[in-house]
Amino acid sequence: MNKTIDKKTLHSVFWRSFALQGAFNYEKMQNIGYAYAMTPVIKKLYDKENDQAEALKRHLALFNSTPAVTPAIMGISTAMEEQNANHSGTFDASSINAVKAALMAPLAGIGDSLFFGTFRVIAAGIGISLAQKGSILGPILFLVLYNIPNFAARIWGLKYGYKVGVSSLEKLQKNGLMDRIMSIVGIIGMMVVGGMVATMLVVQTTIKFSMAGATVKIQSIIDQIIPNLLPLLITLFVFYLIRKKVSISKLTVGILIIGILAHVVGIL
Amino acid sequence: MINALLIGLIAGVGILDERVLGSTLFGRPLFLSVFVGLVLGDLKQGIIIGAQLELVWMGIAGIGASTPPDYVTGGVIGTALAIMSGKGIGIALAIAVPVAVLAQSLGVLVRVVNLYFSHKADKYAQKADFKGVALMLWVPTTLFFFSTFIPTFLAMILGASRINDIVNAIPKVILNGLTVAGNLLPAVGFALLLDMLFSKKMMVFFFLGFLLASYLKLDITAIALLGTCVAIIINLYMNQNNSDKDLINETQEDNANSKLTKGDINIE
Numbered sequence: 001m002n003k004t005i006d007k008k009t010l011h012s013v014f015w016r017s018f019a020l021q022g023a024f025n026y027e028k029m030q031n032i033g034y035a036y037a038m039t040p041v042i043k044k045l046y047d048k049e050n051d052q053a054e055a056l057k058r059h060l061a062l063f064n065s066t067p068a069v070t071p072a073i074m075g076i077s078t079a080m081e082e083q084n085a086n087h088s089g090t091f092d093a094s095s096i097n098a099v100k101a102a103l104m105a106p107l108a109g110i111g112d113s114l115f116f117g118t119f120r121v122i123a124a125g126i127g128i129s130l131a132q133k134g135s136i137l138g139p140i141l142f143l144v145l146y147n148i149p150n151f152a153a154r155i156w157g158l159k160y161g162y163k164v165g166v167s168s169l170e171k172l173q174k175n176g177l178m179d180r181i182m183s184i185v186g187i188i189g190m191m192v193v194g195g196m197v198a199t200m201l202v203v204q205t206t207i208k209f210s211m212a213g214a215t216v217k218i219q220s221i222i223d224q225i226i227p228n229l230l231p232l233l234i235t236l237f238v239f240y241l242i243r244k245k246v247s248i249s250k251l252t253v254g255i256l257i258i259g260i261l262a263h264v265v266g267i268l
Numbered sequence: 269m270i271n272a273l274l275i276g277l278i279a280g281v282g283i284l285d286e287r288v289l290g291s292t293l294f295g296r297p298l299f300l301s302v303f304v305g306l307v308l309g310d311l312k313q314g315i316i317i318g319a320q321l322e323l324v325w326m327g328i329a330g331i332g333a334s335t336p337p338d339y340v341t342g343g344v345i346g347t348a349l350a351i352m353s354g355k356g357i358g359i360a361l362a363i364a365v366p367v368a369v370l371a372q373s374l375g376v377l378v379r380v381v382n383l384y385f386s387h388k389a390d391k392y393a394q395k396a397d398f399k400g401v402a403l404m405l406w407v408p409t410t411l412f413f414f415s416t417f418i419p420t421f422l423a424m425i426l427g428a429s430r431i432n433d434i435v436n437a438i439p440k441v442i443l444n445g446l447t448v449a450g451n452l453l454p455a456v457g458f459a460l461l462l463d464m465l466f467s468k469k470m471m472v473f474f475f476l477g478f479l480l481a482s483y484l485k486l487d488i489t490a491i492a493l494l495g496t497c498v499a500i501i502i503n504l505y506m507n508q509n510n511s512d513k514d515l516i517n518e519t520q521e522d523n524a525n526s527k528l529t530k531g532d533i534n535i536e
Binding site: 017019022029033036042043050058060110113117118120121125129131134136139142143150154159185193202216232235243249256262264268 | 290365379380454466472502516
């Protein structure tokens, strides 16, 4: 009598996966959230209290990945739990966690640069440019644009992960599709950040001096050569400092102070 | 009092976005400030301040195990007090940035306290007590809620009546300096994004985006769309090169592939 996971159970896992970080802690990170999401699967597959306890403990192990890609891993875990329940004795239950551990870091690397580094940046770039004019469309568009890939990855990931099982993500990486998506969104992300530096960072020097009776404004000279040169240089300088491991809190507070001072002495 | 409660609730629910509500990004300042503006009767100002705060914290995201500055508490308090004082973005940033750094410690505290619940969850798992494990998710979630609700609520009760006196006591040159400093702050956000997406080969796309915006005055939406085309074109050529080599030698293709993409997007 084989036990299988039905649609209803998968739906339940999908919604529960939203709560992944509800009990985030420094020891096992998202472990409780993961176990919470897997609960419907465990209840469906195992009848004996002992088996249920074992499965719960399994999914309370350390877990940490990007929320948007985690449903894909949950789908794989579900497929493996199903195998385990139907072939207890021959199936190695420890492989379930081995697969989780093997997938969470590489997927977090891809997920973070896709979702935080690119989709969020594009959505925010477009949203902010409208919101700066006071338009409500800005915040709305921001949320909509980001959540299209967010929900797509969650829904498709869970389905695909469950259907194809362990081999699925390996296959995705092997045929290079993942690399291609990464390089495409990486290029878009970089260009959007460059555009934002030019349009959203407002830095203009107020320095001027007199020459042969005429006032010369430094800013208008800069504008004639490379517009927005100052924002570009400042961004690259801060980027250099970040690479030199200067802490973000120090940088932020430092810039706040430097900005006020620069205004008081009349540079900016 | 009612306003203080409502603003507190906005912060409380806002933090839950990345905890249990699927990281849809409604907790980002760009979106949350809309509600602060609604409650305080100045929707437009809320949207505009939210846009500037989003720029400042652009590069901040809870990646991996790190705990970022609490942009929820900082953003909501900063937006609310700035709207109340009627002095705009400069004041919002001057309040929001340091408050976010301070509030971060509360988030750290909750993540430490959650260790206790994680251990208790292990005990519940022994007995296959699903309800107990779920409880160990929802109690920490409640803690996260209060970690932003309480400081925001208190800041509204204590700060709302005094914010005007404080702001009026600040010399005008400093206030203007704050606005200048506030305009500089997004440089940190952009630099952090660069740090996230950085690879030497990709830098050219950053400059391309910058030049398109600076010289051709393209807006962000146009750059994002253009970027998509550029990325796809480059990918088409890349693949063509690869399949040519494919005929000669398969390992060579693997090399070319990894050269072009693997190092490109790299989170360090």
